[in-house]
Amino acid sequence: MHGGGFLKIFLIIAGISLLFDWYVFAGLKTFTNDWQSMRMRQLVTFGYLFVSVGVTVLFFGGLSSFSTARGMTPFHEWVLSIFLTFFVTKIFFVLVLFLGDTGRFFYGIINNIAKPKEKVTEPFFPARRKFISEAAILVAAVPFAGFFYAMLKGKYDYKVHRQTLYFDDLPAAFDGFTITQLSDIHSGSFDNTEAVQRGIDLAKAQKSDLFVFTGDLVNNAAWEIEPYIERFSQLKAPYGQFSILGNHDYGDYIHWDSEAEKDANLDKLKGHHKTLGYRLLLDENVVIEKDNQKISLIGVQNWGRGFIQIGDLDEALQGVDKDAFKILLSHDPTHWEEKVRYHPTTIHLTLAGHTHGAQFGVETAAFRWSPVKYRYLDWAGLVNEKNRYLYVNRGFGFLAFSGRLGIWPEITVITLKKRVV
Numbered sequence: 001m002h003g004g005g006f007l008k009i010f011l012i013i014a015g016i017s018l019l020f021d022w023y024v025f026a027g028l029k030t031f032t033n034d035w036q037s038m039r040m041r042q043l044v045t046f047g048y049l050f051v052s053v054g055v056t057v058l059f060f061g062g063l064s065s066f067s068t069a070r071g072m073t074p075f076h077e078w079v080l081s082i083f084l085t086f087f088v089t090k091i092f093f094v095l096v097l098f099l100g101d102t103g104r105f106f107y108g109i110i111n112n113i114a115k116p117k118e119k120v121t122e123p124f125f126p127a128r129r130k131f132i133s134e135a136a137i138l139v140a141a142v143p144f145a146g147f148f149y150a151m152l153k154g155k156y157d158y159k160v161h162r163q164t165l166y167f168d169d170l171p172a173a174f175d176g177f178t179i180t181q182l183s184d185i186h187s188g189s190f191d192n193t194e195a196v197q198r199g200i201d202l203a204k205a206q207k208s209d210l211f212v213f214t215g216d217l218v219n220n221a222a223w224e225i226e227p228y229i230e231r232f233s234q235l236k237a238p239y240g241q242f243s244i245l246g247n248h249d250y251g252d253y254i255h256w257d258s259e260a261e262k263d264a265n266l267d268k269l270k271g272h273h274k275t276l277g278y279r280l281l282l283d284e285n286v287v288i289e290k291d292n293q294k295i296s297l298i299g300v301q302n303w304g305r306g307f308i309q310i311g312d313l314d315e316a317l318q319g320v321d322k323d324a325f326k327i328l329l330s331h332d333p334t335h336w337e338e339k340v341r342y343h344p345t346t347i348h349l350t351l352a353g354h355t356h357g358a359q360f361g362v363e364t365a366a367f368r369w370s371p372v373k374y375r376y377l378d379w380a381g382l383v384n385e386k387n388r389y390l391y392v393n394r395g396f397g398f399l400a401f402s403g404r405l406g407i408w409p410e411i412t413v414i415t416l417k418k419r420v421v
Contacts, residue, residue: 010063013087014056020090021052027097031133052086059083068255071220074191077402078151084401085147093140100132150360150403156195158202158396159408163382165389166419167348170325171293174416180208180237181412183331183353184216184246186397188224193231199396200231203411210288211237213278214353215246215302215331219399220254222269225276233276239288243278244299245269246331246354247307248399281329283316295325298347303339304332304354311335317345327351333378336390349389349414355379356395357407370407380407 028048032041062079066072072080180203190196203211218224225232235241249269256262273280281299288295298320303311311330320326326347328340333352340347357380361370372379383390394410 010060014060017056017083017087017090018053020087020094021049021056023094023097024052024090025049027093027128027133027136030128030130031137033130052090055083055086071188071254072400074189074402077189077398077400078191080400081147081151081402085144085151088147089140089144092143093136096136096139097128097132100128100136104128146405147403150401150405152403154404154408155359155398155402156192156199157404157408158199158411160202160206160411160413161381161394162413162415163391164415164417165349165382166417167325167387168419168421169323169348170416170418171290171295172418173291173293174295174325175418177210177290177416178206178208179210179212179327179351179412179414179416180206180235181212181214181351181391181393181414182235182396183214183351183393183410183412184356184395184397184399185213185225185228185232186216186219186248186395186399187228188219188221189398189402190228191402193227196228197231199409199411200234203235206411206413208237208413210239210297211235211241212297212329212351213241213243214329214351214393215244216248216353216395216397217243217246217272218269219248220251222265222272225269225272229272229275236277239290240286241276241278242286242297242299242329243273243276243280244329244331245280245282245301247302247304250302250308252308281316283312285316285318285320295327296320297327297329299329300335302331303335305334305338307332313339313343320345333376333390333392336383337377341385341388341390347388349391349416351391351393351412351414353393353395355392356399359395359398359401359404359407361405361407363406 025045025048028045032044035041059079062076066076182203249266251262251265256265270280279286283300285296285298288297298316300311300313300316302308322345328347328350330336330340330350330352332354336350336352340350355372355376358370358372361372362368370379378390378392380392380394391412391414393412394407396409396411398404398409
């Protein structure tokens with residue numbers, strides 16, 4: 001979509017937002033109507049209007065500084081996130097108020113039909129009741145507080161997810177072998193270096209045998225990881241550090257002056273993987289050996305439904321013994337869904353990322369939901385189909401929305417175990 005198309009969409013959104021402001025303003029007037037102090041009434045009603053309209057103006061001001069050659073910066077993500085916070089909060093407020101007003105509408109109709117010939121002194125519609133505005137405020141406070149928690153704390157609230165997987169054909173030497181997985185670092189979005197370091201320290205503390213990274217080191221450009229190279233290079237493991245590329249690593253989402261410039265950026269990013277100490281797997285495989293026994297680690301370039309599809313699993317499997325125990329690194333879980341689980345060669349375990357779990361959702365022992373489920377069949381955690389496992393990491397970083405709520409940033413630790421018959 002060209003810039004003019006985006007501008008039209010943003011103008012429509014802004015128009016809706018300002019319409020919501022008018023409705024919320026009316027609700028706040030009802031809420032403050034019986035306050036004795038006119039100054040306090042004006043402070044609440046006009047103060048809200050000033051702040052909310054100001055956020056919309058800030059949103060458009062932020063858009064004016066957006067560069068397609070650079071992509072979203074932390075500043076743009078903050079502007080977008082604050083606007084979304086107010087917009088969603090207003091939606092909740094308006095829904096409650098609208099339900100109340102709908103009730104007033106039908107009450108007025110029924111009341112006038114029931115007394116058609118009587119002289120009615122009261123207005124056709126009864127006045128909006130204060131408790132409806134109070135309910136709207138209470139309901140709207142939930143997303144408002146939640147979004148700000150997501151932005152101020154949630155996006156760096158790293159969680160360790162542990163999985164123990166049992167296999168009949170795991171080489172005995174690898175019984176108890178541990179793998180730490182990170183995915184979707186999106187270094188171009190970070191705005192708190194010390195918080196990022198806490199996540200790195202937590203990953204280091206797992207002391208796993210193998211470290212893997214499953215794509216999207218940056219949002220768009222190689223330079224985004226440069227301030228964090230020294231930090232992420234601290235992630236070491238006795239059996240090595242391995243990585244693959246994700247869809248954002250190819251630089252497809254910003255403008256380049258030439259294909260040569262874009263290619264140079266990708267080459268530079270590949271060099272950064274080496275500087276980090278990660279062996280970047282580009283449709284290839286390596287052997288991990290322990291006590292004279294081996295497993296195969298396979299890495300493909302990005303292959304995703306609706307995204308870049310250049311990863312070649314068959315090429316990556318060349319030279320791999322068909323009976324070998326195989327672990328695949330593939331950024332997008334739709335690759336497993338459409339290709340890997342049906343492949344004639346058994347891939348025992350696939351490690352992916354990409355979805356971020358939408359950075360928003362609910363996860364409990366009994367219930368899991370995220371809006372991303374309507375796009376991805378497998379969007380977080382472990383999947384098992386006929387003893388072919390997929391694990392989808394929820395992501396270490398964040399993108400666009402500068403926050404996480406309910407779907408926290410993840411460090412995955414997988415323990416391989418040999419099943420005892």
